[in-house]
Amino acid sequence: MTESKALDTVEKKELKTREELTTPGRYFVPNTDIYETDKALVLTMEMPGVEKDDLDIKLDRNVLTLEGHINFSKYENMKPLYTEYNVGHYRRSFTLSNDIDQDGISARMVDGVLTLTLPKAEEAQPRRIEVAS
Amino acid sequence: MATRFTNPFDALLELQNALEQSRFSDWLGLSTTAYGAFPPVNIFQQGDDLVLIAELPGIKKEDMQITVKGDQVRIAGSKKVEYDEKASLHRRERVEGDFDRTFTLPVQINADEVKAEYRDGLLALHLPRAEQDKPRAIEIG
Numbered sequence: 001m002t003e004s005k006a007l008d009t010v011e012k013k014e015l016k017t018r019e020e021l022t023t024p025g026r027y028f029v030p031n032t033d034i035y036e037t038d039k040a041l042v043l044t045m046e047m048p049g050v051e052k053d054d055l056d057i058k059l060d061r062n063v064l065t066l067e068g069h070i071n072f073s074k075y076e077n078m079k080p081l082y083t084e085y086n087v088g089h090y091r092r093s094f095t096l097s098n099d100i101d102q103d104g105i106s107a108r109m110v111d112g113v114l115t116l117t118l119p120k121a122e123e124a125q126p127r128r129i130e131v132a133s
Numbered sequence: 134m135a136t137r138f139t140n141p142f143d144a145l146l147e148l149q150n151a152l153e154q155s156r157f158s159d160w161l162g163l164s165t166t167a168y169g170a171f172p173p174v175n176i177f178q179q180g181d182d183l184v185l186i187a188e189l190p191g192i193k194k195e196d197m198q199i200t201v202k203g204d205q206v207r208i209a210g211s212k213k214v215e216y217d218e219k220a221s222l223h224r225r226e227r228v229e230g231d232f233d234r235t236f237t238l239p240v241q242i243n244a245d246e247v248k249a250e251y252r253d254g255l256l257a258l259h260l261p262r263a264e265q266d267k268p269r270a271i272e273i274g
Binding site: 024025026031032033034035036037038042044046047048049050051070072075076077078079080081082083084085086087088110111112113 | 143144145146148149151152153173174175176177178179180183184188189190191192214216217219220221222223224225226227228251253254255
């Protein structure tokens with residue numbers, strides 16, 4: 001018996017959008033960490049079950065939309081017996097500020113974790129101000 | 134899920150609804166860990182065998198230990214989420230930590246034939262049922 005407290009799972013948040021979807025299937029909000037370095041803003045999103053090719057990243061007028069689709073064909077002849085989580089597509093949108101250099105956005109997907117690097121525009125990077133004597 | 138799906142989109146929705154409906158099943162009432170622990174696990178039946186799928190994105194294979202004995206499966210390990218020290222964190226939703234879960238299944242598993250696969254953040258364990266556990270037809274002499 002370990003001393004550390006057991007981790008609790010948080011249920012997946014279902015996506016609530018203003019627009020309705022024309023195709024059936026539920027969308028969930030992927031867990032995201034956002035952190036900032038001197039040069040860029042980095043997002044890491046967890047989308048287990050999504051392959052690199054099923055990832056769709058769109059940028060439209062300062063709105064960044066990330067969508068990951070699940071390929072459910074492997075579940076075809078499987079009957080659920082005990083379930084703790086639901087399986088569905090992932091989608092999340094962010095509004096980017098003008099500080100981001102939109103042409104330099106890069107993405108990497110490893111083991112179900114998407115790392116999105118949003119480089120800061122030149123003007124937004126921290127600058128040292130020299131003091132004149 | 135005995136019906137055959139003709140529309141591929143319906144199939145996904147049927148699966149999602151079936152997962153939600155069997156949420157509160159008492160099937161693993163004898164399991165040694167409480168419901169709602171980490172990582173979330175779904176157990177499916179595929180023919181005679183069981184398939185266990187756990188969501189563990191961003192974990193290294195060396196950080197996971199899987200053991201199978203008799204009718205029990207144990208998944209232990211630790212999930213780490215690390216960032217550069219100089220980074221300034223704006224939002225934190227990802228979960229990290231140690232986990233250790235044991236499942237007691239209703240059938241005996243053939244431990245030699247268990248296959249584990251970790252791909253795209255999903256750990257899938259293919260658990261074939263032990264030969265001696267399968268029901269045998271009896272001939273009437």
